[in-house]
Structure formats: C-alpha cells, structure tokens
Amino acid sequence: MKPRHQRALLIVGGLAALGVAAYFVLRALESNIAFFISPAEVVAGKAPKDKVFRIGGMVKEGSLHRQDLTVRFVITDTAADIPVVYTGILPDLFAEGKGAVAQGKLREDGVFHATEVLAKHDENYMPPEAAHALEQAQKAQRTLAKP
Amino acid sequence: MSNRLINWFKYASPQSFYPLAGRMIPWFWGLAAIAFAVGLYIGFFVAPTDFQQGEGYRIIFIHVPASWMSMFIYCVMAFWAGLGLALNTRLSSMMAQALAPTGALMAFLSLWTGAFWGKPMWGTWWVWDARLTSELILFFLYLGFIALTSAIDEPRRADKAGAILALVGVFNVPIIYFSVQWWNTLHQGASVSLTRAPSMAMTMLLGMLVMAFAFWMYSIAVALMRVRAIILEREAHTDWVKQLPEVQGAR
Known part of the structure; x- marks a missing residue:
C-alpha cells in the first residue's frame, strides 16, 4: 500500500x-x-411543568379575540387545542389559520401565558392572484364534497 | 499519460495552473455580471408580489443563493483540503484556502439577510432554532479554518491542520440542510428540492436560480484571483515566479 x-x-x-x-x-x-412542541405533546404531558417552553402550531380559525393589547387565541395541531393569552404586539404575518410559535408558561388552568409570539410562515411563494385562485378552487371542492 | 485528451495532472502544478486561472477569471467575472444584472432585474421588476409577505419576500433573491453557496463552498473547500491531505498536492490546499473567505462571506450574508427578513416576518431578528444555529456554526467553522491556517507559519503544516478542521466540519452541512425536516424549527421548510416540484411561482424561482448562478460565478472568479495571489506568495522563491512580468514590473 x-x-x-x-x-x-x-x-x-x-x-x-x-x-x-x-x-x-x-x-x-x-x-x-426541537424549537417548539406541539399541542398534542403538551396534552400527552411532555411539556415541562412550571418552566418556560415554546408551543407551535396553527392559530385556530375563529379563535382570535383582541381586547386592547391582550389577545386570546387557540393554538392547534388538529389533534389537540391549547388556549393562549398574550399581551403585546403581534408580528404582521400572525393570522388565523397560519402558523405561530408562542413562548411562555402553561398555568394550572390549562391556559398558556405567552411572553413572546412569533409567526411561522410556510415555504410557499406565489402572487396574490394565484393564492386567490387556489382558495376559490378549494372552496369549490368543499361545496362539491358536501352531499 | 500523454495519450489522454486533457492531462489533468499538468494543472495540478501551481506553475501551469497560474496562467490558466488568469485566463479563466475574466470569463467568470463576465458570466457573474450578466447573471447578476438579469437576476436582479427579474427579482425586482418581473417577479410578482408574494400573497402573504408582500414585497418583503424579495430578500429571498440574496438570502437563498448566499445560503446555498455557503454550504456548497464548504463542501468544495473540504474536498480540496481532503485531497491535499491525502495526495500531498500543494495546489489543492491552496484552493481550499482561497475558498474559505468567500465561503465565510456567504455564510455571513445568509445570516445577516436572514435577520433582516426574520424581523418583519417572524417578529424576531434571531432565534436559536436548529437551522439558524447550524448556519452560525458554519460561519464559525469558516472563521476557525482561516484563523487556524494563518496562525501556523509553516504552510504545509497549516494546510494539514486546516484540512482536518475542514473535514470534521463537513458534517455540519447535511445538518443545516435537513434541520428543517428533522426537527421543529421556526425556519420554514425548503421551497426548492430535488425530490419534488418547487413550491414557488415560476418567475420567482427563475430569478432565484439566476441569482444563485451569479453568486456561483462570482465565487469562482474571486477564488481564482485569491488562489493566484496565494501561489505567488508561496512560490515566491521559485524562478518561474521571479520571471513573471507582473512580478518583475512590481520591483
């Protein structure tokens, strides 16, 4: 060799x-x-008790309520829901049906008290017209699927 | 050896690679200039506004090419460093050293533009998620490679030490790339991958690919210029360097 x-x-x-x-x-x-854990993992008891952690998922449609600077919403991964309360400014991309990551503590009443909320967007990029067309198509499909 | 179409080993010697690199550099600069012009035009004027991020997404035309190049250059650098270590070829190690500053620049650009993008979209400049942290480690690996090789005076020993660092660090590249698949991260998944159709509008994708090509050509041009400077420095004692018109003219 x-x-x-x-x-x-x-x-x-x-x-x-x-x-x-x-x-x-x-x-x-x-x-x-892992940067955050999902609501299902929280329900399964994987969240640290009395410690700060991050929870991530979708903001549930119709769950967002604002009162002055305090916002309440539900974060979901479709398997489990966790109510979140947060006081402060939200990022522009934060919206119902979009991804979000909240950092804070889970109180004993089951409400997650967040100290920071970040928006998590997906990897899709398209012009607004295309997004609109896609939405229309999905709506049409849903109405067709109904008996 | 002589019956081969191109004798590759001929260009493994600094003496014959030096003029070849000199002839190639203008071509790569030319390609880079054209691709930058076309890519920026597409990025700013042709590509449509994004449905959720508005105009802000346009930083993608710098951010993604810079990130790709930072990972790609590291692989190329580790390849040359490893080749230099295994075969004891001087030019391979010089190539590795010539690539490091450009790779560091790309990693820095990726982090910096990422911070500028993260603030308006996510709501934060920086988070310690797997994608961002592993890219930061890549930046430190480049800096470590540069620092280590320049801290050792004897060039051949510096090459060897640098090569080992470069090879160890190569494991970070797949970690960066797959971090968004393996773990929960704030950073979104890949829009462009080899395994499925890209999740971007066609003109956006085109602009990004042209910009990536521009970054690539720029990186080659700069690395070749730098390797020529390294050759001159390291081979300064040889007759062929002393007889170069640009060396004699400088005296």
Missing part, C-alpha cells in the same frame, strides 16, 4: 467514525434541538 493510499484510507475511516458519532449525538439531543 502506497503512503497516499494509506492516508486516504485513514481520512475515509476517520470521517466514517465521526459520522457515526455525530449521528448518536444528534439522536441523544433530539428533544432538546
């Missing part, structure tokens, strides 16, 4: 070993790397 083959083998072997190590580290850290 030539020295350069030996070195190449050493590099490949080293990288493979590192790859395996990285895989195990990431698996072990999995729950800590």
Whole structure:
C-alpha cells in the first residue's frame, strides 16, 4: 500500500467514525434541538411543568379575540387545542389559520401565558392572484364534497 | 499519460495552473455580471408580489443563493483540503484556502439577510432554532479554518491542520440542510428540492436560480484571483515566479 493510499484510507475511516458519532449525538439531543412542541405533546404531558417552553402550531380559525393589547387565541395541531393569552404586539404575518410559535408558561388552568409570539410562515411563494385562485378552487371542492 | 485528451495532472502544478486561472477569471467575472444584472432585474421588476409577505419576500433573491453557496463552498473547500491531505498536492490546499473567505462571506450574508427578513416576518431578528444555529456554526467553522491556517507559519503544516478542521466540519452541512425536516424549527421548510416540484411561482424561482448562478460565478472568479495571489506568495522563491512580468514590473 502506497503512503497516499494509506492516508486516504485513514481520512475515509476517520470521517466514517465521526459520522457515526455525530449521528448518536444528534439522536441523544433530539428533544432538546426541537424549537417548539406541539399541542398534542403538551396534552400527552411532555411539556415541562412550571418552566418556560415554546408551543407551535396553527392559530385556530375563529379563535382570535383582541381586547386592547391582550389577545386570546387557540393554538392547534388538529389533534389537540391549547388556549393562549398574550399581551403585546403581534408580528404582521400572525393570522388565523397560519402558523405561530408562542413562548411562555402553561398555568394550572390549562391556559398558556405567552411572553413572546412569533409567526411561522410556510415555504410557499406565489402572487396574490394565484393564492386567490387556489382558495376559490378549494372552496369549490368543499361545496362539491358536501352531499 | 500523454495519450489522454486533457492531462489533468499538468494543472495540478501551481506553475501551469497560474496562467490558466488568469485566463479563466475574466470569463467568470463576465458570466457573474450578466447573471447578476438579469437576476436582479427579474427579482425586482418581473417577479410578482408574494400573497402573504408582500414585497418583503424579495430578500429571498440574496438570502437563498448566499445560503446555498455557503454550504456548497464548504463542501468544495473540504474536498480540496481532503485531497491535499491525502495526495500531498500543494495546489489543492491552496484552493481550499482561497475558498474559505468567500465561503465565510456567504455564510455571513445568509445570516445577516436572514435577520433582516426574520424581523418583519417572524417578529424576531434571531432565534436559536436548529437551522439558524447550524448556519452560525458554519460561519464559525469558516472563521476557525482561516484563523487556524494563518496562525501556523509553516504552510504545509497549516494546510494539514486546516484540512482536518475542514473535514470534521463537513458534517455540519447535511445538518443545516435537513434541520428543517428533522426537527421543529421556526425556519420554514425548503421551497426548492430535488425530490419534488418547487413550491414557488415560476418567475420567482427563475430569478432565484439566476441569482444563485451569479453568486456561483462570482465565487469562482474571486477564488481564482485569491488562489493566484496565494501561489505567488508561496512560490515566491521559485524562478518561474521571479520571471513573471507582473512580478518583475512590481520591483
């Protein structure tokens, strides 16, 4: 074996070993790397008690109520709903039916008291006309699906 | 060897690569200039307004190409560094060093434009989610590579130390790329991927791809200019460098 083959083998072997190590580290850290947890996980009791955490999902349609600077809404992942109360300014993209991430504490009454609310948008980009057409098509489909 | 169409090994020597790089640089600058002009025109004037983000989404034409290049350049840099380590070829290591500052610039641009985009859309400049954090680590890897290789005076030893750092760091690239799939992140998923149709309007996608091409050509042009400077510096003791008209003219 030539020295350069030996070195190449050493590099490949080293990288493979590192790859395996990285895989195990990431698996072990999995729950800590998640930026937020879903309402279903909160209901399942995976939320830390009396500690600040982030909850993420969709803002439920028709659940948004404003009173001065205090807003109440329900965050949902369709499997479970968590009511949220927050006082402060919301990002422009925050809206019903859109993604949001709230940071705060879950009180004993089951209401999530948020200290920060962020909007999470999706990866779709299109002109407003296209979005409108898409919405119309979905509406038509829904009315067709009704008996 | 001589019966091959192109003798690639010929250009592994700094002496023959130096003039070749010099001839290639104007072409890459030209392509970059054209693609930047076309891409920015599409981005600002042709691409439609977005249905939820309005005009603000247009930062995508800088943010996404810069992010792609920051990851791609790191892979290329690690490849050259690894080749230099395995084969002991000087030029490969010089290429790796020439790419690092451009990669760092791309990673910085990605983070900076991301912050400018995050504030109006998400409501925050920065969050410690997996995508943002791993991109920040990439930026630090570039800085670490530059710092390490310039802290060691003996060039061949600097190459080796840098190569090991570059190769270890390469695992960060798939983590950045797949972070939005593997974990819950504030950053949205990929709009463009190899496995499914892009979730963007056609003209938006076109503008982004042209801009990515522009960033790519720019990166090659700058890296070639930098590698020529590194060759001159490292080979300053050789006769062929001393006889170059640009070196003699500088005296």
